[in-house]
Amino acid sequence: xxxxxxxxxxxxxxxxxxxxxxxxxxxxxxxxxxxxxxxxxxxxxxxxxxxxxxxxxxxxxxxxxxxxxxxxxxxxxxxxxxxxxxxxxxxxxxxxxxxxxxxxxxxxxxxxxxxxxxxxxxxxxxxxxxxxxxxxxxxxxxxxxxxxxxxxxxxxxxxxxxxxxxxxxxxxxxxxxxxxxxxxxxxxxxxxxxxxxxxxxxxxxxxxxxxxxxxxxxxxxxxxxxxxxxxxxxxxxxxxxxxxxxxxxxxxxxxxxxxxxxxxxxxxxxxxxxxxxxxxxxxxxxxxxxxxxxxxxxxxxxxxxxxxxxxxxxxxxxxxxxxxxxxxxxxxxxxxxxxxxxxxxxxxxxxxxxxxxxxxxxxxxxxxxxxxxxxxxxxxxxxxxxxxxxxxxxxxxxxxxxxxxxxxxxxxxxxxxxxxxxxxxxxxxxxxxxxxxxxxxxxxxxxxxxxxxxxxxxxxxxxxxxxxxxxxxxxxxxxxxxxxxxxxxxxxxxxxxxxxxxxxxxxxxxxxxxxxxxxxxxxxxxxxxxxx
Amino acid sequence: xxxxxxxxxxxxxxxxxxxxxxxxxxxxxxxxxxxxxxxxxxxxxxxxxxxxxxxxxxxxxxxxxxxxxxxxxxxxxxxxxxxxxxxxxxxxxxxxxxxxxxxxxxxxxxxxxxxxxxxxxxxxxxxxxxxxxxxxxxxxxxxxxxxxxxxxxxxxxxxxxxxxxxxxxxxxxxxxxxxxxxxxxxxxxxxxxxxxxxxxxxxxxxxxxxxxxxxxxxxxxxxxxxxxxxxxxxxxxxxxxxxxxxxxxxxxxxxxxxxxxxxxxxxxxxxxxxxxxxxxxxxxxxxxxxxxxxxxxxxxxxxxxxxxxxxxxxxxxxxxxxxxxxxxxxxxxxxxxxxxxxxxxxxxxxxxxxxxxxxxx
Numbered sequence: 001x002x003x004x005x006x007x008x009x010x011x012x013x014x015x016x017x018x019x020x021x022x023x024x025x026x027x028x029x030x031x032x033x034x035x036x037x038x039x040x041x042x043x044x045x046x047x048x049x050x051x052x053x054x055x056x057x058x059x060x061x062x063x064x065x066x067x068x069x070x071x072x073x074x075x076x077x078x079x080x081x082x083x084x085x086x087x088x089x090x091x092x093x094x095x096x097x098x099x100x101x102x103x104x105x106x107x108x109x110x111x112x113x114x115x116x117x118x119x120x121x122x123x124x125x126x127x128x129x130x131x132x133x134x135x136x137x138x139x140x141x142x143x144x145x146x147x148x149x150x151x152x153x154x155x156x157x158x159x160x161x162x163x164x165x166x167x168x169x170x171x172x173x174x175x176x177x178x179x180x181x182x183x184x185x186x187x188x189x190x191x192x193x194x195x196x197x198x199x200x201x202x203x204x205x206x207x208x209x210x211x212x213x214x215x216x217x218x219x220x221x222x223x224x225x226x227x228x229x230x231x232x233x234x235x236x237x238x239x240x241x242x243x244x245x246x247x248x249x250x251x252x253x254x255x256x257x258x259x260x261x262x263x264x265x266x267x268x269x270x271x272x273x274x275x276x277x278x279x280x281x282x283x284x285x286x287x288x289x290x291x292x293x294x295x296x297x298x299x300x301x302x303x304x305x306x307x308x309x310x311x312x313x314x315x316x317x318x319x320x321x322x323x324x325x326x327x328x329x330x331x332x333x334x335x336x337x338x339x340x341x342x343x344x345x346x347x348x349x350x351x352x353x354x355x356x357x358x359x360x361x362x363x364x365x366x367x368x369x370x371x372x373x374x375x376x377x378x379x380x381x382x383x384x385x386x387x388x389x390x391x392x393x394x395x396x397x398x399x400x401x402x403x404x405x406x407x408x409x410x411x412x413x414x415x416x417x418x419x420x421x422x423x424x425x426x427x428x429x430x431x432x433x434x435x436x437x438x439x440x441x442x443x444x445x446x447x448x449x450x451x452x453x454x455x456x457x458x459x460x461x462x463x464x465x466x467x468x469x470x471x472x473x474x475x476x477x478x479x480x481x482x483x484x485x486x487x488x489x490x491x492x493x494x495x496x497x498x499x500x501x502x503x504x505x506x507x508x509x510x511x512x513x514x515x516x517x518x519x520x521x522x523x524x525x526x527x528x529x530x531x532x
Numbered sequence: 533x534x535x536x537x538x539x540x541x542x543x544x545x546x547x548x549x550x551x552x553x554x555x556x557x558x559x560x561x562x563x564x565x566x567x568x569x570x571x572x573x574x575x576x577x578x579x580x581x582x583x584x585x586x587x588x589x590x591x592x593x594x595x596x597x598x599x600x601x602x603x604x605x606x607x608x609x610x611x612x613x614x615x616x617x618x619x620x621x622x623x624x625x626x627x628x629x630x631x632x633x634x635x636x637x638x639x640x641x642x643x644x645x646x647x648x649x650x651x652x653x654x655x656x657x658x659x660x661x662x663x664x665x666x667x668x669x670x671x672x673x674x675x676x677x678x679x680x681x682x683x684x685x686x687x688x689x690x691x692x693x694x695x696x697x698x699x700x701x702x703x704x705x706x707x708x709x710x711x712x713x714x715x716x717x718x719x720x721x722x723x724x725x726x727x728x729x730x731x732x733x734x735x736x737x738x739x740x741x742x743x744x745x746x747x748x749x750x751x752x753x754x755x756x757x758x759x760x761x762x763x764x765x766x767x768x769x770x771x772x773x774x775x776x777x778x779x780x781x782x783x784x785x786x787x788x789x790x791x792x793x794x795x796x797x798x799x800x801x802x803x804x805x806x807x808x809x810x811x812x813x814x815x816x817x818x819x820x821x822x823x824x825x826x827x828x829x830x831x832x833x834x835x836x837x838x839x840x841x842x843x844x845x846x847x848x849x850x851x852x853x854x855x856x857x858x859x860x861x862x863x864x865x866x867x868x869x870x871x872x873x874x875x876x877x878x879x880x881x882x883x884x885x886x887x888x889x890x891x892x893x
Contacts, residue, residue, distance in 0.1 A: 333776055353779025363777075371777045374770045385767070385778045389760035397759045 018081055019044045020206035021066070021097070021175050026075035028061050031430075033460055035061035037230040038075065043175065043206040047238065048197060050221025051210045052253065054319065054486055058230040059210050063179050066208075067099045068092035079175070095175075098168030102180040104160060108153030112163050115152055116170065138166045143199045158189035162196065169205075176200065177208045182216060194220055212318065218249045226256045233257070254521050280309040281344075283480035284361070284449040288339035289349075291329050298322040298504040300329060302339065305499055305506060307449065307480040312471070314495030314512070315484040316520050322504035323484045324366070327453045330482070331363035332356045343449060357386050360448030364455055368434045375427030379419050380408035382426045383441050415440040415470075432463030439470055449480040456490060468494060488524075492517060500524055560884060561830055561837070564876035565844070571876070572869045581859045589858055594851025602737045607846040608839075609741035609807060610635070610820050611827075613800035615838040616749040618821075618828045621793035623756050625769025626681070628790065630692030631797040631821035633699025634673045636812075638666035639801030640703040643721040643812040644711040646805070650728045659730060663744075663802045670798020671791040673699055678790035682783035688790075700817060707814045719814040730807040741807035746839065748796065753835025765789055797821065823867075826874045845870075 019042035028036040036058045043049045053059045064070045065077070068086040076083050079095045086092050092099070106115045116135060117126050135148050144162050152160060161181065168176060178197075182190045197220055201207060211217050217224050218241075225235040234256035241249060285306040293299030300322045307313040317323055328334035330341060332353040341349045343361055351359065365372045373382045384393055384404060392403045408422035417436045419429055426434060435455065442450060452471060456464040472494060475481045485491050491498055498516060499509045500523035508523045510516050573583035593600040614631055621628035642662045649658040677691035711721045730739040756762035768775045768785050775782050800820070805812060827845055831837035852866040 331777075332779070353777075357779065365777060367773075370771070371773045374767055374774045376770055377767075381763070385774065388763055388767075388778070388780075394760045397761060399758050399760065399763070 017045055019078075020080055021208065022076075022078035022081075023062075023066075024076040024078065026062075026065060026072045026077065028058075028065060028070065029073050033458065034230050036065070036072070039227070039230075039232050040075075041225050041232060041235070043208050044223075045174065045204050045206045046201055047222045048201055048207045048209050048220055050217035050224045051208060051227060052212065052214060052217040052224060052257075053210075053227030054212055057212075057227040059179070059212075059227060062227070063099065063101075063177060063210065066092065066097060066177055093171060093173065096173045097175045097177065098165075098170075098173035099177040100161070100164045100168050100179065100181060102183055104164065106152055106160065106164060106167065108160075109151065111149050111151050112146060112155070113148045115163060116167055134170065135166065138169060141169075141199065141203055142166065142196045144196060156189070158185055158192055161185070161189075161193065165196070165200075174204070175206045175208070177210070179210050180212070181209070182211065182213065190216070214250060214253055215246075218246060218253065224249075224253065226253060228257065254518075257521065278308065280311065280478075282306045283309045283344060284482070285342040286330070286339070287342070289326070289329060289336060289341060290338040291325050291334055292337050293504070298325060299337075300326050301504045303501075303504075303506045304339075305509060307482060309480055310475055310478045311497070312475045312481040312483055312495045314491035314498040315482065315501055315506075316488060316491045316498055317486070317501035317524055319486045321501045323486075323501050324453065325504070326501070327363060327365075327451050327484055330361070330451050333363075354386065360446060362442040362447045362450045364438055364442045364450065364452045366454035366457055368431065368438060369427065372438050373426045373434060376425055378423045379412070379417070379426050379429070379437060380404050380422040383408050383411055383437060383444075385441070387445075411437075411440040411444060416466075432459050432466075435459060435463065435467060439467065443470070443474055443479075447474075447479055449482070450474065451482045451484065453484045454486060455483070456485075456487065464490075488517070488520065491520070557832070560880055561832070561841075564830070564873050564880050567876040567879075568869055568872035571872045575868065576859070579861070581861065586855050586859050589855035590848060590851035592851070593854040594847035594849075599737075600850055600854075604843070604846045604850045605738050605742055606808060607850055608842055609739070609745040610800040610804040610818075611824050611842045611846065612742075612745035612749045612839065613796055613803060614821050614824045615828055615831075615842055616745070616752040616835075617793045617796035617800065618824065619749070619752050619756065619833050619835060619838065620765070620796065621789060622828060623762075623769050623833050624765035624785070624789040625772070626786065626789050626793070627689045628674065628677075628692050628793045628797075629689055629821075629825070630674060630677065630696040630699070630794070631800075631824075632817070632819055633692075633696030633703075634670040634794045634797035635801040635804075635821055636703045636817060637673055637699040637706075637801070638669040638798030639805045640706050640711065640721065640812050641669050642666040642802040643724070643805045643810075644706070646724045646728070647722040650724065655728050658728065659806055662806060663799055666798040666802030667795040668798070670801070671795040673798070674790040674794030678787050678794075681790075682786035696821075703812075704814055707812055713811070721811045724806070724810040726810065729810055730803070739807035741803035744803060745800075748799070749835050749838060752796075756833075756835075823870060826870060826877070830873070830877055 021043040023039055023041050025038045025040055026036055027034070027038055039058070039062065041049065041051070051059065051062075061070070065072050066086065068089045068091050071085060077086060078084070079086070079097065084095065086095060086097070107118070110118070113128070113131055113135060117128075117131050132148060135146075139146055142162060142165065144159075146155070146159060146162060152163060155163070165176070165178075181193060185193060197207060197209070201222075209217070209220050222238045222241065223236065224241060226233050236244075236249070236252060236256075240252075244252060287304050289300055289303045291300040298321060303326060305313065315323060315326070325334060329336050332348075332351060332355070336349045339349070340347055343356075343359055346359070348356055348359060348361065369375050373385065377385075381404070384390075384407065387393065389397065393400055393407065405422055411417070412419060412422060415436045417429070417440060418433045419437075426437065429437070439455070455471065456467050459467065468490065471481060471483065475494075483491065483494055492512065495512050497509055497511055498520050499506045500520055501507070502524065508519070510519050510523075569587070573587070576583040576586055594604050595601055614635065617631055618628065642665065645665055646658055646662045649661060653661065673695060674692065677686075677688050677695055680686035680691055681688045707721055708719045712719055713722045730741050732739050733743070756766065764775075764780050764785055765788075767778060767780060768782055768789075772782055775785075804818075823845070824842070827841040828838055831841050848866055848869065852869075853863055856863050856865050
């Protein structure tokens, strides 16, 4: 993947000025997880600071701190040089911080001008002329031409976003935070946005550009910081960035994100199996598998791989590259548009979800509460959610409470699910225990092959270890394991082989050896296409 | 809404000295009713009527008079069947608001069919066949909204309401033209002779319909809470995504739910005609469905609770007709009370929610 976004870096000026926005050791904790861990960064006027990070890296939390929705547990925030807590979204605006969120916040049925007048005091009559004037002014600053009287919903997504930017800068804000601004845009829209950002920078704005797309970070940013699992793991200063060409910059960032550190730093044991799984029979085989793409979703394209008994096949990739669709296609929740899936030699791509379940193919979903369980139902029922009507839990369609209860107690004990009782609604359990319950359910009743999708997402350290151990133990017992995860550490510590998904394709399969980390990292961001 | 066996939203796990869950739920359900009665009393006072006398009249006529009690129980029959219909739908997460149209259309067809059948079949066969046909008619009338929802995700609130309007109008056309009894001045269907109607119980004026209704609602409750089929419907209602994940066929279950729910509404129509009126007059629309909806919510979709609330409401309806006349008020003053119950119900829910939030913090 070469240059898709033209670089917009102009001569840089920030060295001689103080940062408009400064984070110093900012920390935010939630139960079981540290979302931001002593993050320090500065945003200078006339500079675009690109903040790069995966989902779960802590970006959303950081934004909520900067926009006044939450308060940090530790550290300082300085705005215009003064240390100040940001008490509320309104306060953030007063301090001069404008935020444009990933999802549109304006009203599509009102006109552009009406949207801009929203939020003004309702006791005063709206001054249309003044609004129009200011609108014109900001359009000129951005270098765009927008019809103020057009209904917002009729404009293109790119144009709607300009209106969001204008709204964020309405009161003369000098600090602009753009959260995943390009996620809804076409490539052309991204280019245009780049030009707008360049003009804003020239006008002296301090811009914090948050993204998970590496190429954009490099193209738009004067300064790049990388956020990983709550911590800032590295930064490239403008002086250095200017000297690098696109590919070199990408490689430097890959280094920051994936490479150079040794296992000793990571603190996790390199995965070692003493069985040669290649000798075991193939349990699940995927050949040329494809699913339909749509306007909002990637399609899976011609994915081919095979997993042996007892093997852990990791699937790495940046979130949103077709992993979820692949998982659903394997589980039977998504129709297949081409290709085949074979379980122990038998074609299953036409089987329904319950049929695949019974055949021994299990799916641990990443969406515990939205999809994996019904949160208002008791744990005992959830543990049998995919087996409704089966004997001995139901006899002639009628529920047998004693069996259901006994089954639940067995699983709860075996998997150490902390719950007041089997009748407790599953929604009351902590995330870690809900995950244990999900694992208990899917691994029960002799699975042959299990697909795990982000099994440790959102869990605390303890539960992460427990889940990984459970996965490894099951694999050791002969279960063919497909482990889909955006956590590269997890993939590396558990997998025998690793496939990488990009744009719906499986762009490479590598053995999990010393080179794996780099090679997988490169494949993930498309820096190199490699054969297994 | 929580399935039976799970803790309802807002109820905390039992601690030492804390009130048990069922007590909290009962009190929570009674508070809006009591509050509404108090508010209703205030309204009566403001209108210069004596609230004590009003409520006393309601109770006397609705409950404490033998004649009135029989009427109350008779009135419960269609209400309970409609309650059963809504329990099926609501627990499955489907808002079948078309029950009035399903009810009326099935009632008219039952009214037209029964007098004809009775000339060729014995009474019990006629009654059974007519009720079966009414069930089918109700179910058929929900087919379009059901298909649209199952396969295109079209919001059933809008479609069922629209079909309801259509159904009521169509029913009236049927009464006035093809099914019209030529011998009466007022447009109505042929009248079913009293001997051919649902038999009366033990020498009272209460007909068999109430038995059918109570059995139906208890059966529905049992199916929804104790069977695999009921559980599947509840999964679809609680979380359609989990239903897909669990491998349930959401479209098929949607169609089944509509069929059952609308069928029960149709059955309610038949029972009302075959048990009480014997015919349908043009422009007759008791709108039972509309009044039963809030009661089903108050009862949190629990069958026995619906029986309790319906009985209370029937007392209010029957007693209220007479009490309103005596207080020189229009009959639909009762609806004012129902409206007040709804408002207070919403308030109670909100307060309970806030209490639960505060306890969590």
